[in-house]
Amino acid sequence: xxxxxxxxxxxxxxxxxxxxxxxxxxxxxxxxxxxxxxxxxxxxxxxxxxxxxxxxxxxxxxxxxxxxxxxxxxxxxxxxxxxxxxxxxxxxxxxxxxxxxxxxxxxxxxxxxxxxxxxxxxxxxxxxxxxxxxxxxxxxxxxxxxxxxxxxxxxxxxxxxxxxxxxxxxxxxxxxxxxxxxxxxxxxxxxxxxxxxxxxxxxxxxxxxxxxxxxxxxxxxxxxxxxxxxxxxxxxxxxxxxxxxxxxxxxxxxxxxxxxxxxxxxxxxxxxxxxxxxxxxxxxxxxxxxxxxxxxxxxxxxxxxxxxxxxxxxxxxxxxxxxxxxxxxxxxxxxxxxxxxxxxxxxxxxxxxxxxxxxxxxxxxxxxxxxxxxxxxxxxxxxxxxxxxxxxxxxxxxxxxxxxxxxxxxxxxxxxxxxxxxxxxxxxxxxxxxxxxxxxxxxxxxxxxxxxxxxxxxxxxxxxxx
Amino acid sequence: xxxxxxxxxxxxxxxxxxxxxxxxxxxxxxxxxxxxxxxxxxxxxxxxxxxxxxxxxxxxxxxxxxxxxxxxxxxxxxxxxxxxxxxxxxxxxxxxxxxxxxxxxxxxxxxxxxxxxxxxxxxxxxxxxxxxxxxxxxxxxxxxxxxxxxxxxxxxxxxxxxxxxxxxxxxxxxxxxxxxxxxxxxxxxxxxxxxxxxxxxxxxxxxxxxxxxxxxxxxxxxxxxxxxxxxxxxxxxxxxxxxxxxxxxxxxxxxxxxxxxxxxxxxxxxxxxxxxxxxxxxxxxxxxxxxxxxxxxxxxxxxxxxxxxxxxxxxxxxxxxxxxxxxxxxxxxxxxxxxxxxxxxxxxxxxxxxxxxxxxxxxxxxxx
Numbered sequence: 001x002x003x004x005x006x007x008x009x010x011x012x013x014x015x016x017x018x019x020x021x022x023x024x025x026x027x028x029x030x031x032x033x034x035x036x037x038x039x040x041x042x043x044x045x046x047x048x049x050x051x052x053x054x055x056x057x058x059x060x061x062x063x064x065x066x067x068x069x070x071x072x073x074x075x076x077x078x079x080x081x082x083x084x085x086x087x088x089x090x091x092x093x094x095x096x097x098x099x100x101x102x103x104x105x106x107x108x109x110x111x112x113x114x115x116x117x118x119x120x121x122x123x124x125x126x127x128x129x130x131x132x133x134x135x136x137x138x139x140x141x142x143x144x145x146x147x148x149x150x151x152x153x154x155x156x157x158x159x160x161x162x163x164x165x166x167x168x169x170x171x172x173x174x175x176x177x178x179x180x181x182x183x184x185x186x187x188x189x190x191x192x193x194x195x196x197x198x199x200x201x202x203x204x205x206x207x208x209x210x211x212x213x214x215x216x217x218x219x220x221x222x223x224x225x226x227x228x229x230x231x232x233x234x235x236x237x238x239x240x241x242x243x244x245x246x247x248x249x250x251x252x253x254x255x256x257x258x259x260x261x262x263x264x265x266x267x268x269x270x271x272x273x274x275x276x277x278x279x280x281x282x283x284x285x286x287x288x289x290x291x292x293x294x295x296x297x298x299x300x301x302x303x304x305x306x307x308x309x310x311x312x313x314x315x316x317x318x319x320x321x322x323x324x325x326x327x328x329x330x331x332x333x334x335x336x337x338x339x340x341x342x343x344x345x346x347x348x349x350x351x352x353x354x355x356x357x358x359x360x361x362x363x364x365x366x367x368x369x370x371x372x373x374x375x376x377x378x379x380x381x382x383x384x385x386x387x388x389x390x391x392x393x394x395x396x397x398x399x400x401x402x403x404x405x406x407x408x409x410x411x412x413x414x415x416x417x418x419x420x421x422x423x424x425x426x427x428x429x430x431x432x433x434x435x436x437x438x439x440x441x442x443x444x445x446x447x448x449x450x451x452x453x454x455x456x457x458x459x460x461x462x463x464x465x466x
Numbered sequence: 467x468x469x470x471x472x473x474x475x476x477x478x479x480x481x482x483x484x485x486x487x488x489x490x491x492x493x494x495x496x497x498x499x500x501x502x503x504x505x506x507x508x509x510x511x512x513x514x515x516x517x518x519x520x521x522x523x524x525x526x527x528x529x530x531x532x533x534x535x536x537x538x539x540x541x542x543x544x545x546x547x548x549x550x551x552x553x554x555x556x557x558x559x560x561x562x563x564x565x566x567x568x569x570x571x572x573x574x575x576x577x578x579x580x581x582x583x584x585x586x587x588x589x590x591x592x593x594x595x596x597x598x599x600x601x602x603x604x605x606x607x608x609x610x611x612x613x614x615x616x617x618x619x620x621x622x623x624x625x626x627x628x629x630x631x632x633x634x635x636x637x638x639x640x641x642x643x644x645x646x647x648x649x650x651x652x653x654x655x656x657x658x659x660x661x662x663x664x665x666x667x668x669x670x671x672x673x674x675x676x677x678x679x680x681x682x683x684x685x686x687x688x689x690x691x692x693x694x695x696x697x698x699x700x701x702x703x704x705x706x707x708x709x710x711x712x713x714x715x716x717x718x719x720x721x722x723x724x725x726x727x728x729x730x731x732x733x734x735x736x737x738x739x740x741x742x743x744x745x746x747x748x749x750x751x752x753x754x755x756x757x758x759x760x761x762x763x764x765x766x767x768x769x770x771x772x773x774x775x776x777x778x779x780x781x782x783x784x785x786x787x788x789x790x791x792x793x794x795x796x797x798x799x800x801x802x803x804x805x806x807x808x809x810x811x812x813x814x815x816x817x818x819x820x821x822x823x824x825x826x827x828x829x830x831x832x833x834x
Contacts, residue, residue, distance in 0.1 A: 042518075042549040042550060043534070043570070043571050044483065044517065044518035044519070044534040044549060044570075045518075047534065048482075048518075066493060067482075070480075070482055070493075073822075074517065077636065077688060077777055077778075077821075080636075080656075080688075080689065081636045081637050081653075081688075082637050082653055083653075083655070299754075404663065404664075404665060405665055406664060406665075
């Protein structure tokens with residue numbers, strides 16, 4: 001088979017082997033594909049799943065593919081009904097089932113690179129929106145597809161595959177970033193929907209935050225000048241002990257920058273645009289388009305990492321694109337090996353599996369408007385620098401949070417260009433600020449208001465823990 | 467009604483479970499096909515379609531089910547089909563009627579999941595296919611409550627509502643009262659409530675944007691809403707991700723698929739998006755969510771008579787020639803006439819949508 005540049009139409013090297021490799025990942029019989037679903041999933045759907053499984057093991061690929069489209073369309077509607085956090089997990093598993101069958105059916109027969117890329121995109125949809133089935137089989141399917149796509153391809157190229165883009169559009173009313181909003185299908189009825197659960201939609205219990213800036217500063221434990229100015233920098237520590245961090249920052253809920261923690265994380269040496277394209281280039285990820293999520297023009301869309309880099313980082317971007325708040329490391333386990341969970345997370349109450357790890361990857365100039373999150377946050381900076389401003393929850397009134405339920409954790413004030421006539425108290429609110437550089441981790445206490453602007457091409461990793 | 471003319475029902479769209487679309491077990495029917503009836507000449511007066519099965523009610527009170535649920539039973543006055551529940555209104559000896567909720571799979575075998583006696587509507591109000599609006603399920607005949615596919619199954623309306631018509635979307639409710647006012651409540655994340663926000667409403671809230679405009683009909687889709695005014699104007703609001711509001715949608719424009727003009731009524735490869743801008747090439751804003759009612763102009767300035775919504779599509783019957791303006795889920799974000807009915811000179815009198823299909827009631831044109 002020919003080596004070298006691939007174009008759509010060329011059969012992939014060993015494409016018959018691909019079909020075999022995929023089938024080997026699946027159970028041997030249709031009984032193995034059976035899902036245990038609760039009564040929320042309607043009988044008609046259960047029938048359809050069984051039928052699709054029978055068709056698959058009966059070798060009736062086209063019909064199985066058609067059924068899987070129906071399964072996808074119907075479960076997609078369920079995923080879009082009600083709030084994301086209320087969507088029954090079994091509907092997400094049904095959705096994943098549809099993705100699995102569709103992806104494998106697409107690749108049964110030898111196909112070209114376009115087909116394999118389409119199958120990989122289907123897997124990514126299942127990973128983004130669905131819930132794990134059969135031991136999280138989609139991860140393994142995606143890995144096999146990715147390997148087949150990359151074999152023979154020269155590394156670190158820009159996007160080479162032309163695909164129609166699945167689109168997601170925002171509401172234009174400044175929808176809350178963390179609540180994914182409407183999706184458009186593209187023809188062929190493969191559609192997708194609401195993505196990650198809203199971090200801030202879950203309810204906070206009480207104010208939580210303990211003593212604050214001013215009281216802490218009155219004590220003389222640390223060498224911090226008593227302060228009457230509004231702007232102060234975030235203090236820095238080099239590898240403090242767990243106990244020191246807990247006593248002086250976690251308990252009193254004070255931000256701090258930790259240095260030296262990420263020194264041995266492989267990402268610090270390995271990560272570059274080329275590496276990211278190599279590891280994740282053909283994978284589909286959610287991207288935010290627009291200066292900030294409070295804007296009318298802001299929207300969300302899905303594209304491959306290669307497309308994102310090409311359109312929004314490298315080639316003179318016309319718009320701001322931000323791969324923001326995405327659990328990339330669940331989608332691509334290989335990347336997870338490049339990072340570690342900070343030890344200080346064990347000071348919390350939750351389990352390690354419950355820690356949410358998000359990737360934040362974008363060009364210079366991305367902005368996250370001033371907002372607060374309901375969990376503690378370690379923000380690790382890997383590539384580039386970010387300007388960050390922090391306001392204590394005590395100052396909430398001076399930050400004029402939006403009224404609406406969707407945006408109640410977001411301030412109305414544009415931090416670096418505030419309208420002081422409209423928001424007069426903002427001018428008097430004290431804050432901390434810093435420039436977070438590669439190798440540093442910022443501790444943002446729960447509900448601490450923060451504003452972030454990227455000064456360079458930037459890649460950050462955040463850890464939300466409790 | 468002055469004169470009852472015999473009519474025919476047609477259906478098109480998804481029939482993957484073999485529900486009544488004329489051509490048996492298939493996946494989709496692209497061109498309207500007459501509904502098959504077991505007994506010739508039987509007149510179907512109401513069609514209620516759920517995703518995987520369809521319920522057809524004849525004038526004689528016989529209910530026929532096809533698709534993932536099948537069977538037939540008599541003595542029915544009204545029926546409403548959903549995946550979780552089939553609701554029947556059945557005659558009973560004595561006053562009132564029997565409201566029954568059945569699991570679709572076990573309909574007519576065994577016992578209903580629940581049943582209760584309800585007040586009956588006044589005699590003579592039994593609607594024909596064209597008058598499907600009159601106090602139909604899910605609104606109870608007494609108009610004091612409505613059925614829901616999720617518990618509580620029977621939900622009262624506040625006294626003081628003189629409800630004429632009630633429709634259920636995937637997460638919202640629309641109500642039309644005797645004065646022609648529209649109320650909405652439920653989930654609002656896709657703008658389907660029409661109050662200009664994305665907030666949910668727990669209680670019925672009046673659509674202020676429509677105040678002063680008496681409405682004749684309302685229809686609820688999965689996440690969108692449509693109403694028809696007494697003067698034939700059509701208003702749409704809610705989610706437009708597939709063009710179901712007949713407003714330009716980004717997903718279709720950027721597909722690169724060419725779109726034909728009005729000629730094709732149905733989802734075809736090779737249809738062009740007209741929406742991508744005016745004559746001067748200025749970019750048209752794409753609308754993903756329309757949170758306030760928007761007045762929709764139909765082609766040729768037609769007036770709307772009836773409307774029905776599927777999960778993500780909308781069908782409208784216009785007055786002048788009875789054509790159907792119909793948008794398909796996969797490719798159209800502007801109203802497109804279903805040419806089949808025009809070609810056959812079949813005036814359309816009523817339309818009802820299932821989640822993924824459309825049923826249309828036509829009447830023979832009286833020869834003058």
